[in-house]
Amino acid sequence: MRTSIYKLVDNPKLFKKQLLYWSQQFREIIYLDSNDYPQVYSSYDCVVAVDAFTSIKTDFHNAFEDLKQYQQTSKDWLFGYLSYDLKNNTESLFSKNFDGLDFPDLFFFQPKKLFLFKGNQLEIKYLNFCDDEVEADFEEIEQISDLANSKEEKLIIQQRISKKDYISKVSKALEHIHRGDIYELNFCLEFFAENATINPFGKFSLLNEISQPPFATFFKNNKHFLLSATPERYLRKDGERIISQPIKGTAKRFADPLEDQNSKNQLASDPKERSENIMITDLVRNDLSKTAQKGSVEVTELCGVYSFLQVHQMITTITSKQDSQYAAVDVIKTTFPMGSMTGAPKIAAMKIIEELEETKRGLYSGAVGYFTPDGDFDFNVVIRSILYNQEQKYVSFSVGSAITSLSIPEKEYEECLLKAKAMREVLGDLA
Template sequence: MSEIKRVNLPYQTSLLSFFSAVRDLPYPALLDSNHEHFSDTQYDILVANPLARIRPSQDDALSGLISWRDKPLYELQITHNPMDLLNELMTLICQEPWAKSAPKELPFTGGLLGYYGYESGHFVEKLPDTVKHDIQLASLDMGLYAWAVISSHQEKTTQLVLTPWCSDEETEELVKRFTSAKSDNLKDFTLKTPFTSNMTEGEYAEKFAAVQEYIQSGDCYQVNLAQRFSSTYQGDTFTAYQALRDVCPTPFSAYLEVSPEQSLLSHSPERFLLCDKGRVESKPIKGTIARGGTPEEDKANADWLIASEKNRSENLMIVDLLRNDLGRTCLTGSIKVSKLFALESYANVHHLVSTVEGAIDQADQAIRVFHQSFPGGSITGAPKIRSMEIIDELEPHQRSAYCGSIAYFSSNGQMDSSISIRTLVADHGNLHCWAGGGLVADSKCQEEYQETFTKVGKLTHTLEHVFLK
């Protein structure tokens, strides 16, 4: 019987040079943990050249859902919903004999990896769509990958993990690439224009007032209102990604090259959902304050955030929302809150982070838990559906990858995913990033407006300082 194979490679503290070795292959993706800065991050994962890609077409979301690299591996039912197709595909993968015996200690043993844009929520719920769509990325784009390079930073190992889908010739070629990989000189990247917002301060204030009116009328308790910052660029966005990685390390960083002219540069601090041997975990972030300029100011800011009733109540709203979302698919009685209002600190901000846990009993169900909980409540508001309707009404442009998720679903039942905040979308010479915050009844307009700049400033200021000509 065919089984998962492993080839030991020299241990890599990061997979940046290995990523460069496969950039000529289609749809390379790097999940980058920045483990030197975060004690609970264990793995980096690199994939490329998927066997298939699942993505709605740009002009018609009901056609062209899957394209195979070679001969199709599976007969799949015709569906108008890519999430249904992904559910079916993952079920078939997990039923493979080699998948049932795949090692559970590895995070990824072949399977699906890619991104879900925020607008993928339209495949979960019936929602309005009145915003301007000016970004050419598909609303979701998942690859079916036959191999992965995995660095385990606890074990200090790097392995090439190969499914039986890999031929001997492909295996030999991959080993050759990685054993001879060298750090490339960074290619040129230039930011051509400063970042500008898609709303003025006055327009933000009008939208803030509209949210307050909805809250006071009982439509909702919280709405995440975001503004988009855009620039133009030329050159290699992987160079920009590495510069941002150095100044704002985060545990859920990722670089996905969707096409030669499209990429995602994600520096997210937030986990959406993890599934580890049947245990499901979500770590919503809600509550933010800037880092202080001195150790004393920094500690005072952190202490204020921990004690802030407003931020604690915002966090609790999202914890309750996630408990409800996970309750759709997790085992009855398994859901618990293991951490509430924990402080986590990053290069530019402190956050309040809670941890919600549950359990499932089927290997392929991890993707169903994800789909039934998408998008993450920490970036919508509460109640979720009404908040998303208000977001569509008030925000002028699509969110694209922002507030969606970068995720993988492994043949061994494992899954991990981020909330794609602090994420830039590069699209044919245009570069976009977003920042938002949860508005509640006692929010102050100027404070919330400034918080969006605090969240995104490390990204935009770094790119403008280093690359703006």
């Protein structure tokens, strides 16, 4: 059983940093932070879960059924991730590309200790706790004062696909499009560093500071780390209501306000950016309809443009009402992976992705989030993220763009470099 204890926090921003620092002692951590970004669909400003009481870890075989059983049996808060390669559970697909990270395909845990922020109110929900333990932890967190990031060696970042090969591969993707095999393809390339030692807490703190996205994530499972500055929601369930918010369309930010507004306006009216967004919107509408009440799928906002510290983004919001014959995990299974990270049609796009890309995606372009005890959930899309296998000393981040019939390979490459900028800066790239 969980009993709630409530605290008022004078300085939530500082306390969140103290809480994340304090949490580093545990084997399992998920820290989800909205960075006070204004959101219509939100339950909490920040959620922190640590220390597994139970957990599930599996490869893609039967993964969604295993997760459904775990979620329905525990009927508690569960936190974890779905890797992109769970696609192999639902379709006749495979993943044979290089994998330097070696993360499990799926991992969820039931936390012993849970912290939920809304404004300056903190709700603490420990599993089988005593008041003294909560008070001792709260006091310990408040007393943390040294949050300075340690100095680290800068990394030499390598690129898995060269610019020349990237342009060649995008040209092949365009051939598929012109033949009518697909309409759109999300094509990604990996940047990596070998023999790398980083301080995950310090790198995440810096990445979050320069990005301040609405779905920031710090994840730890023993030696596996995710440091994410993602701006994108994959899927949220609130009662019978399902919300998906795919991002397609990116533009630069500028220091000059007039230049910046012009960039935003150009994104809003750009036919190529709008077409790639609308194609994915149609895909998501179709995916949601598989578990929706008849006639309940709606596009509540089409191609809205939102500004983040690093880039402007085009975001569409699609909602539906869940048909009661389906379970919470069924809604995820029938929409995963998210269309914004595949292309359309989805299965054909994923087969071509496997041919053209050279790195197994793993957790990149998967999702991180949580289930509540009553079966609601909220998951982000793992983009703008650094992945780290501490044991193998391997650091990786990937970026991609949507290839459509209007794509110019050189411009798609420039978009990838724009998206890679924050991660390269955080890692102190010497290349």
